[in-house]
Amino acid sequence: MREATAFVPGHVTGFFAPNPHEDPLRAGSRGGGVALTDGVDVTVSEGSGVTLDGDPVEVASVERVLAALDVEARVDCETPLPLGVGFGVSGAMALGTALAAAAAFDLERSENELVGVAHRAEVNAGTGLGDVVAQARGGVPLRVEPGGPEHGEMDGVPGRSRVEYLPLGELSTADTLAGDTDALATAGERALARVHETPTLATFADASRSFAEAVGLLTDDLRDVLAAVDDVGGTASMAMLGETAFCLGDGLSAAGYDPAVCEIHPAGAVLR
């Protein structure tokens, strides 16, 4: 075929507990998030270089996927999502590269193998711990056990909803994960247990918000936005890890902001 395109949904993590492990296929995170209809189209073809919305970029997870699959290729990505503010764009680029490269170059890998390649690339690049497996699944994925498809275990919260999001600024995943992660782990496990016990969108929104409050990553700007959404009866929270507010429903627009609007993407990554 020599050219193929994959669509990978964006993914906002609401809460997580990092689970480091020396084997990247066992490393990852427990937690929960939302797959978004706003995602990344990744086209792999003969050539070289990586572009994002037409601009050349260097994305370590994509380079690692190509190396793991032993292919040289050109990777062109198109997305309405901003990079580096909590939407799993690097994970989507990695997963989309794996899926589209396998189709373009007839690589004879199973879907789990390809997801595993992308997960390992993302973990080793230090840019994410759970986006890839969540993006492979879609919906409102719960990472019940960490790791790639061989070792991890997923569940999901049923439901469809409008999703609004408002990026305010960047936050380095690598820096945050390099810091003290005990508070993250405790709050993340608590949130996951709560949502797994009562798997509804309302509980997911609440647990995400409680997690954001507990782990001390909220900036003053984010606090202002979340409080404004509270005032109109909504529940917004923070996209982990970015200075980005998100909510299920229309809380951000009801509070007078001008958020981007999409929906929960019910399915995982697919070849176009």
Next chain:
Amino acid sequence: MREATAFVPGHVTGFFAPNPHEDPLRAGSRGGGVALTDGVDVTVSEGSGVTLDGDPVEVASVERVLAALDVEARVDCETPLPLGVGFGVSGAMALGTALAAAAAFDLERSENELVGVAHRAEVNAGTGLGDVVAQARGGVPLRVEPGGPEHGEMDGVPGRSRVEYLPLGELSTADTLAGDTDALATAGERALARVHETPTLATFADASRSFAEAVGLLTDDLRDVLAAVDDVGGTASMAMLGETAFCLGDGLSAAGYDPAVCEIHPAGAVLR
């Protein structure tokens, strides 16, 4: 909400090895199949009774799902697929009922729990062993380990394709599974190992065909159809379990038949 609709893709099994177990969540089958864009829309609302394309029907798996969820409801199903000829319609009705009932009546069950309820209902009703978990996943699902989501393990063959199918007659899943299943198990494990080793659509089609030849379920009419598709360079096989021919690509129409046409459905069951 009190009314909700789920879409569940149809599912044709190409090969399988039955794995009976006294615990229905551990029972099931290893094997592989194809999820179809032709599927079943299942609407659950207040009331009682089950309909399929407007006609009242009794479907044991649906009754069992409602009982397990402790709800009384009306279940209306619409599908272009024929019932009882190998498209997983009973599994789709069971899974769609579980997903839509949970949404309609705010049941607070996770997606794995709902898939498990439908899988158990289907196994206990004796109408299927692997359709439900395959339909929850979508694509070209490989059932690597049998059972519901807690115990089973899935993988998938990447790829998109046109799918053609030609129903010729019925075949009872319950009767077939009540017979000698040793030959099924041996041939099914062989086919799965082959496809897992080389996960391509071409290998899937070949392994399905070899399985159908090996297990002695082909009728004379089916043999004629498969031979005709061979003659035009295609690879058709038999939908397990129905007197139905299917192929990836356009082999049936190229051989002069007038098959139904759909595509591989890349995603699993979703709420509408």
